[in-house]
Amino acid sequence: MRQSVRVKTLKIDDRDVGAREDQTLLEVCRENGIFIPALCHLDGLTPVGACRLCLVEVKGQRRLLPACVTRVEEGMEVNTATERLKKYRRQILELFFSERNHICSVCVSNGHCELQSLAQQLGVDHVHFPYRYPRLPVDASHDRFVIDHNRCILCTRCVRVCDEIEGAHTWDVMGRGINARVITDLNKPWGESESCTSCGKCVHVCPTGALVEKGRSVAEMAKRRQFLPYLTLMREGKQ
């Protein structure tokens, strides 16, 4: 016996759309070809609502809601691309660029970076917040991979894929606020990690050039994350 799933109809950007009640706004938008930017979200991982890029306006709601965790409701009226939202998205991207060191021209992920391509798409042509340029280490102690904290945007995709898909929970976050950063084990060098299985999933879900394979030069690090939807599909038994 399959559990019955109810269907809801709602309006997104003045378009009538239908959705299953267990779907999020982000899923429905993507099905319908409505573009919503997101950096922390990745299909197959638990959504966390941290990057705030997918915020949308919902009629009757005082606050902006993150589309990645907001479930559809009957009769909802959603706006995904108002001038206000576009402004916030550009500002948030600028905050990402100003937080650490994101110089694309010398980055191994140049041309394959989600942060970079979102900035291009949303028309971020300069950053008007002061750059912080903290001095952060690069950990190349692992045989095959490198973590460059200067490129990390703390989306925690690596933390989630390692915990939820690989089951190793090598990655986690330490520190608070502006000093937060991802760590392996209890802040051991990655190469000395006892829990890491060297599966490389973290590298391939990383949206920027923070987690990369060794031996890649500028613009050579393209990520392959096709494995993720496949794995989750097989796990959940949704054929």
Next chain:
Amino acid sequence: MTVEELHDIAMSEREAQGEYLHHIHVCMAAGCLSSRSDKVKEALEAEVKRCNGEKKCLVKGVGCMGPCAAGPLVSVAETGTMYRGVTPEDAADIVQSLGKEPVSRLVYPTDTPFTQRQVKVVLENSGKIDPERIEDYIAADGYSALLQALTSMTPAEVIEQIVRSGLRGRGGAGFPTGLKWTTVAKANGGRKFVICNADEGDPGAFMDRSVLESDPHRVLEGMAIAGYAVGASQGYIYVRAEYPLAIKRLRTAIRQAERQGLLGNNISDTQFSFHVDLRLGAGAFVCGEETALIASIEGKRGTPRPRPPFPAESGLWGDPTLINNVETFANVPPIIRNGGEWFARIGTEKSKGTKVFALAGRVVNTGLIEVPMGITLREIVYDIGGGVPDGRQFKAVQTGGPSGGCIPEQHLDMPVDYESLVQVGSIMGSGGMIVMDETSCMVDVARYFMEFCMTESCGKCIPCRVGTAHMFDLLTKISEGRATADDLALLEELCDLVQNTSLCGLGITAPNPVLSTLRYFRDEYLAHITERTCPAGACQMRR
């Protein structure tokens, strides 16, 4: 424990205390203890003993009496005489004066507005009962509300009384407590939890600490009543580890209540069981946010998650969870005892009851106060607080801690209630109230609170993590006289961004101190920028 047994304990305790002619109360809350009130108590006890019992005097350690700055505080219960700044050497004089004229050099006047303008509901036992003895609490009608609820009310009737009382959450946001209880009661699920949020973290605030140190059983009773009302059998108190005395007294209280059968299985021979455990916070301010608090209890990193689902639906370990503040729970027993209508008669139309404030800063009387909602800020600052000392000029009063704002002179006649405070750009908050005079620079105040938010941000969402850091840098630049008009524009832009896009309450309210000071003291910001001077003389100019 039956109602009769409870009554017997109360009677025998009252009798035992009534055998003494005199009762000397010594404050043993953290404020007075830090000025060695324990030594004062020892000296008084020794003195009474030395008099060979001829004085028939009971020396009792009690909770907070209110005017903490005047500690160590001692009071004589029969006459209501209060002594300030008592030292062990004063013990002989105090004991000798019993039944005669009080020791005039130590007397703290109690006929002032500080004591007379207060209305004590939450603090009704504070400074009167021994927080480490359950019998003393029972003698003050303690646990009668719990047994009344268990034996003669249905859970729905309990909630009905809370709804009628109009009680709103005392943690800051002011969500109607009755509504919250109703949602948890109606939520599906066999297992439910009650959590008491005692992770008080606002700078300068110590209301919850005082309640826990002075009257811990009241919070336990409130939680047990809540557990009965919503159908939970397990409660957690999330208390910050920086409150060792509160933790010690809570542990004692839980043990005593369990031994008396007022917590545990089948309370008062009913089907209802309720257990309470403590969980200690590790110092993160953000763990006062309910979803972060729940994550912390679950053993995870204390970071908030997006709501909905609200904890009432999916909280601790995914089960429906009722989470209320210490002061909210502390209001519950008197509401059940006296009825919701009684409570609703105190306060204003939309904000009922009383509010405990930790009055601090540039006022003559600092300490813990409890006032009816709707009292004006002017009454708090000038009547209860005694005004600004040293003939200085009042400038602003800060409420709501790092989430609140600064309220200037022109709004002093505004009533203190949830809505009015929001209207003038601040919030009720948990009850911190800091009075500032002309020597306080508003840019510096905003910078201080922004530094607090920046270091306490959990780092999960980008607007709060990076936005607060940028705002702190800009405020530092302004306070050092290095800023331009563009920096001010950037600051305002960031305020808007962080306020509207952050994930949890910490980020959403972080710009409030900046926004409220910009609203009322913009000229001070401009003086720092254009003239490179600090009108209050508080900031060090770098150029």
